[in-house]
Amino acid sequence: MTLDPVVLEGRYVRLVPMTREHVPALWQAGSDPELWRWTTSQVHGEDDMRRYVEAALATQAQGTALPFVSTDAATGQVVGSTRFANAEDRRVEIGWTWIARPWQRTALNTEAKYLMLRHAFESLGLLRVELKTDVLNARSRAAILRIGAREEGVLRKHAVTEAGRVRDTVYFSVLDDEWPQVKTRLEQMLAGPRA
Numbered sequence: 567m568t569l570d571p572v573v574l575e576g577r578y579v580r581l582v583p584m585t586r587e588h589v590p591a592l593w594q595a596g597s598d599p600e601l602w603r604w605t606t607s608q609v610h611g612e613d614d615m616r617r618y619v620e621a622a623l624a625t626q627a628q629g630t631a632l633p634f635v636s637t638d639a640a641t642g643q644v645v646g647s648t649r650f651a652n653a654e655d656r657r658v659e660i661g662w663t664w665i666a667r668p669w670q671r672t673a674l675n676t677e678a679k680y681l682m683l684r685h686a687f688e689s690l691g692l693l694r695v696e697l698k699t700d701v702l703n704a705r706s707r708a709a710i711l712r713i714g715a716r717e718e719g720v721l722r723k724h725a726v727t728e729a730g731r732v733r734d735t736v737y738f739s740v741l742d743d744e745w746p747q748v749k750t751r752l753e754q755m756l757a758g759p760r761a
Contacts, residue, residue, distance in 0.1 A: 567690070569632035569653050574681040577756070578673040581634040581681060584623065584647065588635045589616045591644035595666040604703040605664070608728040622649060622662070630654065636665060636678055645669045648678055650686070657694035658686055673756060679713050680752040687745040694741055701734040710738045714748035 571583040593615040596602075602609050609615050625631035633649035646665035650658045660682050665675055686692045697715055699706040711717065715738035724735035740748050 567653055567656065567692075568629055569626070569650055569658070569690075571626075571632065572685065572689075574634070574678075574685055576639060576677040576681050578639050578677045579675075579681070580637045580639045580642075581648065581678060582637060584619060584626075584633040584635050584649075586616075586619060586623070588644065589619050592619065592635065592647060595644050595646055596664060598667055601664045601666070604700040604706065605662075606725050606727045606733065622647075625651060633662070636674070638669065638674065645674065648682070650682065652696070656692050657696065658690070658692055659696040659698065660686075661696075661698060675709070676713065676752065676755055680749070680756060683713075683740060683745065683748065683752070687742055692742065694739055697738045697740075698735050701736045707736060714744070714751045715740050716744070 573583070574581040589612065593609075593612040596609055596615060599610070607618055607621075609618055619633075622631065622633035626633060630653050631649055631651040634647065635644055636646040636648055637643060638645050646663070646669065648663040649661065651661055652659040660679065663675070663678075669675070683695055686695045697710050699710065701720055707717075718737045718739055721735045721737065723732050725733045727733055
């Protein structure tokens with residue numbers, strides 16, 4: 567399975583393939599330390615963001631990932647990042663997602679997940695999409711459940727963050743036969759006044 571670069575565009579968000587040229591705008595959007603509180607990567611400056619982007623592009627070059635830059639569809643402003651990763655056996659992970667605070671709890675992230683799930687199931691023909699987060703990240707866990715993913719369990723002592731903290735990771739998934747119901751749910755959410 568290959569993850570060819572693609573632009574995923576909706577009403578609120580436009581996901582474009584990440585490039586090195588995005589580093590300054592990503593750092594501008596990602597300079598809030600709170601964005602990196604629960605992540606395994608720590609980004610404290612533009613050099614860290616450059617390292618983050620280089621690592622993402624390295625996994626893309628291996629054919630197992632497709633990193634995106636999240637932009638506000640109306641203005642084109644870079645507001646965050648997300649990616650497909652760990653692609654194999656007709657499955658993929660959606661992760662490494664962060665969004666600048668002004669765009670959190672808006673339709674932008676809901677639509678980004680919708681576009682990525684739709685691409686995974688309807689264009690790539692995948693069987694499974696995984697999502698994961700730090701077990702302590704209650705906001706992220708709630709957001710993943712809200713889009714219709716099912717919690718599968720906790721991998722204890724799953725990762726060590728760059729800050730040295732040992733992290734338990736909670737996994738979620740959406741399966742191909744669950745996608746029609748999840749799709750309807752997301753489309754209803756996006757049609758409402760507050761997605």
